[in-house]
Amino acid sequence: MSDWIRESLHPDYAQSLRVDEMLYDSKTDHQRLKVFQNGTFGRVLTLDDVVQTTEGDNFIYHEMLTHVPILAHGAAKRVLIIGGGDGGMAREVLRHDTVEHVTMVEIDAGVVDFSKEYLPMLSAGAFDDPRLDLVIADGAEFIRHTEGGYDVITVDSTDPIGPGEVLFSDTFYGHAKRALTEDGVLVTQNGVPFLQGQELHNTMRAFTALFVDATCYLATIPTYAGGPMAFGWGTDGLARSTPLEVLQGRFDATGITPGYYTPQVHQAAFALPGYVTKLLP
Structure with a gap:
């Protein structure tokens, strides 16, 4: 099994991916980064051997965390991304010509640097867009002190272990709400609820206390x-x-051709199966 990476995120369940070629393996101040080639998923990024994104299926994750809130809002001009050092989230946000400014806050400069070199297809030039303001800082500290005024805030975090843990706290969510405009939307990565149900439940408990409309939506991403x-x-x-029909009109006006998102998928994503509904407060 020496040519396989075994993910150890869950205590009693694991997946493995074949390593056809190891392209990068280095430890930063925050975590161990690896990029390797896989026959099905192309280039794969792992942090501490947990899959973060892949060349093959990242479009599903990035499209659903981006287009759902932006098209639902309908007039988003200022967007904040917490995390997202690979640049995939910025790529999708900046496909919306109506978005005038994007602030991206990434704690680990090493993730950005090696993503530019080893995963350039994920950012697809986003780091060179003049609308993007890249800030290397702790997202929790940034949100605590920001003046806000964001129409959409997207939390593209790792799982709630290590440096990503603070991004799942009630305090962080409270600061994020303060940073939103009156009708702004906060969206977060909340794991796979069948295996990480407590993570979703805790976030939904906090959201229910903070927002008039608090729920979650779903997407199926093979490597998660x-x-x-x-x-x-x-x-x-x-x-x-x-x-x-309004979503469709807004979507058509963008000229974007996604691989996963459609207005119909957008609406259907909020239809939750019973086991997920039980995790909501």
């Missing part, structure tokens, strides 16, 4: 194994009730 992934959704506005 164990069932569909959940994305937290919180807003005091009416974005989630945007009619399908």
Whole structure:
């Protein structure tokens, strides 16, 4: 098994990916980064041997965390990304010509640097877009002190272990809400609820206390194994009730050709199976 990476995120469940070629393996001040080639998924990025993103299926994750809140909001001009050092989230946000400014806060400069070199297809030039303001800082500290005014905040975090743990706290969510505009939308990465149910439950408990509209939506991403992934959704506005025909009109106006997102998938993603609904407060 020396040519395989075994992921150890869950205590009693694991997946393995074949390493056809190890392209990068180095430890930064925060975590161990690896990039390797896999026959099915192309280039794969892991942090401490936990899969973060892949060349093959990253479009699903990035499209659903980006286009759902932006198109539901309908007038998002300022977007904040917490995390997302590989540049995939910035790539998708900047495909919206109506977005005027994107702040991206990444704790680890090493992730950005090696992503530019080893995973340039993920950012696809996003780091060179003049609308992007890249800030190397702790996302929790940044959100604590920011003046806010963001229409959409996307938390593209690692799992709640190590440096990503603070991004799942009630305090962080409270500061994020303060940084939103009146009808702004906060979306978060909340893991695979079949295996990480407590993670989603804790976030939804916090969101329910903070927002008028608090729920989650789902997408199936092959390398995040164990069932569909959940994305937290919180807003005091009416974005989630945007009619399908309005979503379709906004989507058509973008000229974007996604690989996963459609307005129909957007609406259907909020239809939750019973076991997920039970995790909501």
